[in-house]
Amino acid sequence: MSPAEKPAPAPAPKSRLSRELVLxxxxxxxxxxxxxxxxxxxxxxxxxxxxxxxxxxxxNRAALLDGVSELVLNELEIVPDDPDWQAQLRRIAHCLRELALRHPNVVPLLVTRPLSTPLGLRPLGTLRPLEQILALLIDAGFGPADALHVYRAYYGYLYGHILNELQEFIVDPEENEALLRLGLHRLPPKEFPRLRALAPVLADYDGMSELDEGITILLTGLAARLSPTA
Amino acid sequence: MSPAEKPAPAPAPKSRLSRELVLxxxxxxxxxxxxxxxxxxxxxxxxxxxxxxxxxxxxNRAALLDGVSELVLNELEIVPDDPDWQAQLRRIAHCLRELALRHPNVVPLLVTRPLSTPLGLRPLGTLRPLEQILALLIDAGFGPADALHVYRAYYGYLYGHILNELQEFIVDPEENEALLRLGLHRLPPKEFPRLRALAPVLADYDGMSELDEGITILLTGLAARLSPTA
DNA sequence: GGGACTTATCTACAATGTAGACTGTAGGCG
DNA sequence: CGCCTACAGTCTACATTGTAGATAAGTCCC
Structure with missing residues (x-):
């Protein structure tokens, strides 16, 4: 590609700037x-x-941040006319999870920026997943209002899981366990007995399957409560 | 220095400062x-x-932020020896939700700060809910590992829901609907038909019952999969 | 009083976001 | 060609921020 990648500043690939380039x-x-x-x-x-x-x-700088999170969300592929809505939602969930693991530093933006922008004014790229998932659900036979409910429960859990997983991840994947033990060791034993005892279990967290199980539970529960009138 | 008091801010309740006061x-x-x-x-x-x-x-300023979120989390009451674990978890969920609505501006801290601090090094107040919920579940008969799973699914969903609700809330409670319509109106109709059509439904969001239903689904699902061996 | 703390203040600095004026360059039109 | 307008990029300048380091002001025990 470029002739020199250096740790110091990348000098100047002097072409015209563009939004995509900047972002x-x-x-x-x-x-x-x-x-x-x-x-x-x-x-x-x-x-x-x-x-x-x-x-x-x-x-702004803020707008720039919005741009970045939009860019990341664009990596998320949704197939809104998949007839098997449950499978599709599951796929999206894993896709978003991997995306979050690929860009962990962006996750704070993803969850935080929408809090400061009323729904209608968000960058379009940010709203696209919502629209597409609604389409998916409505096409599957849900009424619009029910589709919204499903979406909320689903997306809520999904974001929650991602936050969870990223919290426990964080550190250098190698010394993960060591560091974890060390950290937990600091806790006063009288106050945090269970947490301390869980160190080994905490250390090997299989986020992927954990997410999958959660999604299963949610989806079957939701499907039982509000079944699409197909 | 003359004892000139400035017009706006609270002048000086000149007592000794303390961490609690500052926070x-x-x-x-x-x-x-x-x-x-x-x-x-x-x-x-x-x-x-x-x-x-x-x-x-x-x-630091960062430590100060941690302090604030710790302070907020302390408002959360958990009864770790409630024999009815499901009811207790439900109560906690509503409690946390109300807390978030009471301090919406702190929520970004609650979800973001832990991402930059490995689990073992967090402020103790932040870890207490985790420990207590683990206690609740283990006392209810779950094995420690299962308790952790339940906790994760539960807390994940809970945080997700709160983020969801706060996103749709945000604006001045009054003109909520108007603003919402206005915002949605901006969306290109061809690309966002379902979202636009949902304006009225979006406008009256009953976060409380939505949360409750979600929790029900999750808890019954979880209880079915991993029942406490009581 | 006189030290030995702790607590609070002052001064100073580097880094940040961004307004506003300025410079260059590319094209359109006579 | 020469002039004009529009826009991409730059320069300078400023107010605000977090915080290090030296300094003062209490406070308490002997």
Whole structure:
């Protein structure tokens, strides 16, 4: 690809800037160095441009963050006319999970930004999954209102699971267990007996199957309560 | 220095500072003006003290944020020896939900901060709910590992629901519906037909009962899969 | 009083987001 | 060609932020 990848600033691939370029550079930066590394100056330097030029492509830093989370969400593929809605929802769930594991630093954005933007004003890319899942459910025979309920329960659980898993993940995958033990060891034994005892179990967390089981429970429960009138 | 009091802020209730004082002032500030209003300088002024004095009670701004979320989580009451574990979990869920509605601006902290702190190193107050719920489940007859599974599914869903509800809530409770319609109206009709059609349903969201149903489904599902060996 | 703490303040600095004026360059139109 | 307008990118400047480090102000025990 490019002739030189250096740890120091990428000099200047002097082509015209574009929103996509800016956003994907931003994403790359967040992925590799975390959210707080994404400053205007730093991103500018990464692109070999003046920081101020970024404002051509995102009104704010906040808008830039929105752009990044939109970009990530676009990686999520949904097939809205799958006849087997349960299977499709399951697939989406795993897809989103993997996406979150691929971009852990973006997850805070995904869950936080919508809290500061009323639903109608969000970036379109952010709303697309909602629309598509609604389509999926309605096509499967649910009434619109029921579809919304299913969506909420489903997506709620999904996001919750991702947060859970990322919380327990975090650290260097190797020393995971050691560090965990160490950390737990710090807890006062009288107050946290069960948690401390669970160290070994905590250490090997199979997020994938845990998610799958949860989804199964939810879906069968939901399907029993509100069955599509197909 | 003349004893000039500034017009707006609370002047100076000149007593000795304390961690509790600082944290609750911080919480009050966040509640009333949002997260980004919580700067060291502003909090100092709110307490009538020099901003630097705060560092006596919290190492960082980050630590301060941790303190705030710990403070909020302490409002959560758990009765770890309730024999009816399902009822207790349900109660906790509603309690946490109301707490989130009472402190919506803190929710980003609750879900985000743990992502940047390995489990073992979190503020104790943050881990207490985990320990107590584990106690509840184990006392109810679950094996420790199963208890952990139940906890994860339960807490995951719970957090997810709260995020969901807060996203749709947000705006001024009054013009909620109007604003919502307006926002949705902006969406391209071809791409977002179902979402647009759902405007009225979206407008009256009964988070409380929605949460309750979800919890029911999850708990019965979980109980069926892993029953306590009582 | 006189030390030995703790608590609070002052000063100073580097880093951030961003407004506003400025410069260049590319095209359209006579 | 020469001029004009539009836009991409840059420069400078400023207010705000978190926080290190030195300094003062209490506070308590002998």
């Amino acid at each position: 994907s550079a931003a994403l790359a930066l967040v992925d590799s160095e975390g959210l707080e590394a994404l400053t205007m100056r730093r991103l500018g330097q990464e692109l070999g441009r003046d920081p101020m030029s970024l404002y051509r492509y995102a009104e | 609750s002032a911080a919480l009050a500030l966040v509640d009333s003006e949002g997260l980004e209003a919580l700067t060291m300088r502003r909090l100092g002024q709110e307490l009538g003290r020099d901003p630097m004095s705060l560092y006596r009670y919290a190492e």
